[in-house]
Amino acid sequence: MHHTSPDLSHFDHLLFNTSGGKDSSAALAEAVETAEAAGVRDRLTVVHADLGESEWPGTVQLAAAHAAHYELPFTTAARRHPNGAVETILERVAARGRWPDAKRRWCTSDHKRGPIRKEMTRIVTNLRESGKVLRRPVRLLNIMGLRAEESAARARRAPFAFDATASNGRREVYNWHPIHSWSTARVWRRIEQADLEVHPAYADMSRLSCRFCVLARRKDLIAAAHLNPEYAARHAEVESDIGHRFRLDLSMEEIITATERGDDRPQGVLFPCIQP
Numbered sequence: 001m002h003h004t005s006p007d008l009s010h011f012d013h014l015l016f017n018t019s020g021g022k023d024s025s026a027a028l029a030e031a032v033e034t035a036e037a038a039g040v041r042d043r044l045t046v047v048h049a050d051l052g053e054s055e056w057p058g059t060v061q062l063a064a065a066h067a068a069h070y071e072l073p074f075t076t077a078a079r080r081h082p083n084g085a086v087e088t089i090l091e092r093v094a095a096r097g098r099w100p101d102a103k104r105r106w107c108t109s110d111h112k113r114g115p116i117r118k119e120m121t122r123i124v125t126n127l128r129e130s131g132k133v134l135r136r137p138v139r140l141l142n143i144m145g146l147r148a149e150e151s152a153a154r155a156r157r158a159p160f161a162f163d164a165t166a167s168n169g170r171r172e173v174y175n176w177h178p179i180h181s182w183s184t185a186r187v188w189r190r191i192e193q194a195d196l197e198v199h200p201a202y203a204d205m206s207r208l209s210c211r212f213c214v215l216a217r218r219k220d221l222i223a224a225a226h227l228n229p230e231y232a233a234r235h236a237e238v239e240s241d242i243g244h245r246f247r248l249d250l251s252m253e254e255i256i257t258a259t260e261r262g263d264d265r266p267q268g269v270l271f272p273c274i275q276p
């Protein structure tokens with residue numbers, strides 16, 4: 001059944017990356033099942049890249065609840081200010097004077113991938129200090145819920161592959177995407193079967209990314225501005241301060257104008273009285 005699954009027992013540690021979203025949820029259910037079948041469920045831990053205010057409220061708590069559902073250790077990783085507070089993407093945009101875009105996705109590399117690699121370093125140090133792995137690099141499996149359907153770039157990724165940039169003299173990192181070939185319908189079925197809670201923002205959003213993701217669909221951005229008017233206004237302020245558009249084809253100001261016109265008004269949250 002799991003013909004694309006790697007042999008999980010080969011790895012010293014299995015690190016599951018969750019965003020708290022639907023793909024992460026379905027992938028977590030699969031990863032737990034596969035680890036159980038391989039007899040290495042005790043090597044599995046869950047990490048969430050905490051993006052602070054950039055995320056929908058409740059996302060960190062939901063990610064933690066998913067880990068607790070399977071009784072797995074949970075931790076967060078984040079880019080932080082010297083005082084310990086999570087540094088948000090909007091703060092970085094204000095400081096840099098530029099928004100990220102598809103070619104310069106520093107939001108993902110600096111706020112997700114970088115902090116997750118620090119978590120890998122911590123795991124490797126613990127395994128070495130406990131004497132569990134000596135005289136060879138630690139074998140670490142990094143597990144994510146990416147799917148081919150999401151984008152051409154993701155479709156090109158192998159479901160299981162060595163990650164040369166995450167690896168070093170102390171660790172060999174492999175990436176595994178257990179639901180790479182899955183359809184959206186299959187993802188929702190798996191979540192239902194696993195009885196995992198979903199974020200309420202899915203009533204109005206097709207994806208649970210950052211609340212205002214530069215790569216999101218126009219419809220999702222307008223729905224997000226309806227639901228987060230104050231945060232949208234702060235994005236528009238930064239946009240006007242730095243003189244760089246949120247996106248070339250769509251400024252934050254245009255998103256807010258479309259919201260005020262009533263375009264793509266979300267139904268689920270603003271008018272709860274008409275919901276069944």
Ligand code: SF4
Pocket residue numbers: 089100105107108111209210212213214215
């Ligand atoms: S969800 Fe969008 S804005 Fe947030 S880190 Fe990912 S690409 Fe960047």
